[in-house]
Amino acid sequence: MIELLYPRIYVASLADIPLEALRRERIRAYILDLDNTLTMWNSNELAPGAREWLEDLRAMGGKACLLSNNHQRRVAAVAEALDIPYVHKAGKPRRRAFERALEQLSTPHQETAVVGDQVFTDILGGNRMGMLTILVKPIHPREYFGTRLVRKVERLVVKRLPQGPTAASR
Numbered sequence: 549m550i551e552l553l554y555p556r557i558y559v560a561s562l563a564d565i566p567l568e569a570l571r572r573e574r575i576r577a578y579i580l581d582l583d584n585t586l587t588m589w590n591s592n593e594l595a596p597g598a599r600e601w602l603e604d605l606r607a608m609g610g611k612a613c614l615l616s617n618n619h620q621r622r623v624a625a626v627a628e629a630l631d632i633p634y635v636h637k638a639g640k641p642r643r644r645a646f647e648r649a650l651e652q653l654s655t656p657h658q659e660t661a662v663v664g665d666q667v668f669t670d671i672l673g674g675n676r677m678g679m680l681t682i683l684v685k686p687i688h689p690r691e692y693f694g695t696r697l698v699r700k701v702e703r704l705v706v707k708r709l710p711q712g713p714t715a716a717s718r
C-alpha cells in the first residue's frame with residue numbers, strides 16, 4: 549500500500565520534467581494537476597517555465613490534459629488560455645478521474661504520465677492506474693487547512709525520495 553504513495557520521479561517544478569528522457573520510455577501525454585503544479589494556488593498565474601515546457605511538449609508531438617478537483621470556471625480559464633483539454637471536479641484519486649483524462653487524450657495509460665504536487669490525490673491516483681507518476685514541489689504555500697495537514701505526511705514520504713530525474717530508472 550505505502551508504495552502507491554511514491555512517485556516514480558520527483559522534480560522541483562513542471563519545467564524540470566525531462567521530456568526527452570520520458571519520450572524514450574514512450575511517454576507522449578501528460579495529465580497535469582492545476583493548483584500548485586501548473587499555476588499558483590487558485591490563481592491563473594503560470595508556474596515559471598510552464599508555458600515553455602508545454603510548447604516543447606507540443607513540438608515533440610506530445611499532448612497534455614488538465615485534471616483538477618477544482619470547479620469548472622477556474623479550470624476552464626487556464627485550459628483555454630493554454631489550448632488544452634480539461635477535466636474539472638475530477639474527484640482524484642478516484643480511478644474515474646484518470647479514465648476521463650485518458651479519454652480526452654486518447655492515449656493508453658502506459659504512454660501517459662501523471663504530474664502533480666499532492667501525494668494523496670495525484671500520485672496515489674496515477675499509481676493505482678499503473679501510470680508513470682511525477683511529483684513536483686508545490687509552487688505556492690497558501691492552501692486549505694486540510695491540505696496543510698496532508699502536507700505534513702507528504703513531507704515524511706518526500707524525505708525518503710531521491711532528488712531529481714535520475715529516479716526515473718528506479
Ligand SMILES: [Mg+2]
Binds near residue numbers: 582584585664666
Ligand atoms: Mg495541486
